[in-house]
Amino acid sequence: MSELKITDVKAILTAPDGINLVVVKIETNEPGLYGLGCATFTQRYLSVRSAVEDYMKPFLIGKDPQRIEDIWQTAMVSSYWRNGPVLNNAISGVDMALWDIKGKMAGMPVYQLLGGKCREAAAVYRHADGRDAREVEDNVRRYMEQGYRYIRCQMGGYGGRNHIIHAPENAQPGAYYDPDTYARSVPALFEHIRTAIGFEIEVLHDIHERVSPIEAVRMAKALEPYRLFFLEDALPPEQIEWFRTIRAQCAVPIAMGELFVHPNEWTGLIAEKLIDFIRCHISAIGGITPARKLAALCESFGVRTAWHGPGDVSPVGHAANVHLDLAVPNFGIQEWNGFSDRMKEVFPGCPEIRNGYVYVNDKPGLGVDLNEELAAKFPCGTELPKWTLARITDGTSVRP
Ligand code: GCO
Numbered sequence: 534m535s536e537l538k539i540t541d542v543k544a545i546l547t548a549p550d551g552i553n554l555v556v557v558k559i560e561t562n563e564p565g566l567y568g569l570g571c572a573t574f575t576q577r578y579l580s581v582r583s584a585v586e587d588y589m590k591p592f593l594i595g596k597d598p599q600r601i602e603d604i605w606q607t608a609m610v611s612s613y614w615r616n617g618p619v620l621n622n623a624i625s626g627v628d629m630a631l632w633d634i635k636g637k638m639a640g641m642p643v644y645q646l647l648g649g650k651c652r653e654a655a656a657v658y659r660h661a662d663g664r665d666a667r668e669v670e671d672n673v674r675r676y677m678e679q680g681y682r683y684i685r686c687q688m689g690g691y692g693g694r695n696h697i698i699h700a701p702e703n704a705q706p707g708a709y710y711d712p713d714t715y716a717r718s719v720p721a722l723f724e725h726i727r728t729a730i731g732f733e734i735e736v737l738h739d740i741h742e743r744v745s746p747i748e749a750v751r752m753a754k755a756l757e758p759y760r761l762f763f764l765e766d767a768l769p770p771e772q773i774e775w776f777r778t779i780r781a782q783c784a785v786p787i788a789m790g791e792l793f794v795h796p797n798e799w800t801g802l803i804a805e806k807l808i809d810f811i812r813c814h815i816s817a818i819g820g821i822t823p824a825r826k827l828a829a830l831c832e833s834f835g836v837r838t839a840w841h842g843p844g845d846v847s848p849v850g851h852a853a854n855v856h857l858d859l860a861v862p863n864f865g866i867q868e869w870n871g872f873s874d875r876m877k878e879v880f881p882g883c884p885e886i887r888n889g890y891v892y893v894n895d896k897p898g899l900g901v902d903l904n905e906e907l908a909a910k911f912p913c914g915t916e917l918p919k920w921t922l923a924r925i926t927d928g929t930s931v932r933p
């Protein structure tokens with residue numbers, strides 16, 4: 534092949550299900566050879582588009598798309614200040630697109646480039662929620678009937694809701710909740726679920742950094758009898774030192790990472806074995822290139838992967854998650870949000886769910902395409918998210 538060069542880099546913004554997604558498309562001078570990567574930071578998607586089109590595009594035009602590692606390293610330090618969610622997402626979109634191109638050139642799915650299959654598919658967990666324990670139970674049973682064996686149980690989303698709020702006069706607007714009511718409701722929820730359904734399925738819970746560190750310790754201890762598969766985001770990234778206290782006091786498996794953007798956030802937790810599952814939002818750490826190294830680091834310390842897989846990851850990003858899931862020995866579980874029919878139309882080749890497992894197709898690269906004409910029919914919204922303006926009962930702003 535004559536000297537292969539990158540000829541165009543663009544960010545495609547689309548929201549087929551009303552959730553803002555960012556996909557980077559890299560084109561080359563080889564007719565028909567292009568790659569797609571996920572750069573979805575839904576709360577700041579316009580900033581990511583600028584980082585891609587104003588900075589990554591001039592940085593990349595004319596470069597050889599085969600040089601994935603060198604492009605990742607040089608893109609990372611090109612801004613001097615680095616390791617933040619906006620620039621990491623932009624670099625992830627580029628990185629995943631280059632892995633997509635590499636697979637297309639090799640005629641192989643990306644999991645083959647990462648060492649081949651350690652498993653045929655990745656087991657997934659779904660999100661059961663409800664206003665009370667009975668409704669959560671009904672939703673757990675609904676997922677069990679669909680073949681899922683790992684189910685995250687929340688009662689009122691993150692931090693619970695509809696609590697009695699004793700706010701002072703002129704309290705500021707926000708998404709109010711009461712951490713104490715929430716913290717006391719969670720063991721009661723799992724008491725109900727385990728009593729009603731037993732221990733044949735794996736259950737999970739996401740604290741979502743909604744309680745104080747000492748409350749997180751108390752919750753972890755109170756949940757020990759219910760054999761959670763893991764307890765997620767018990768602490769905010771700013772308080773990860775407290776994981777030592779949780780580890781010293783109970784044996785609940787700990788998952789953390791969707792908010793991480795800097796290696797210093799995870800390296801110590803892994804080396805000191807303070808967590809059991811790493812849950813990074815792969816585009817927030819810079820893509821497949823750092824994620825595969827992170828998975829290898831985790832393998833040495835007995836930590837398993839559980840990549841972030843919510844609605845604000847594009848099908849390209851979900852496919853990247855699954856290609857990694859298949860190829861690492863220390864796979865834990867894959868979070869799964871599911872795709873609407875509309876999403877599958879915009880993104881042909883979406884990974885498929887069958888009986889609680891997710892499968893990628895064997896097309897070369899990541900295996901997902903993007904119908905740009907259809908994507909343009911679902912513009913991203915400009916409304917700022919309301920749920921991130923979390924406040925506790927007296928109106929104090931807290932991490933969402
Ligand atoms: C999860 C996450 C998400 C995040 C969302 C933020 O476990 O899937 O906590 O629900 O809140 O991705 O935009």
Ligand code: MG
Nearest residue numbers: 739765766791
């Ligand atoms: Mg979470």
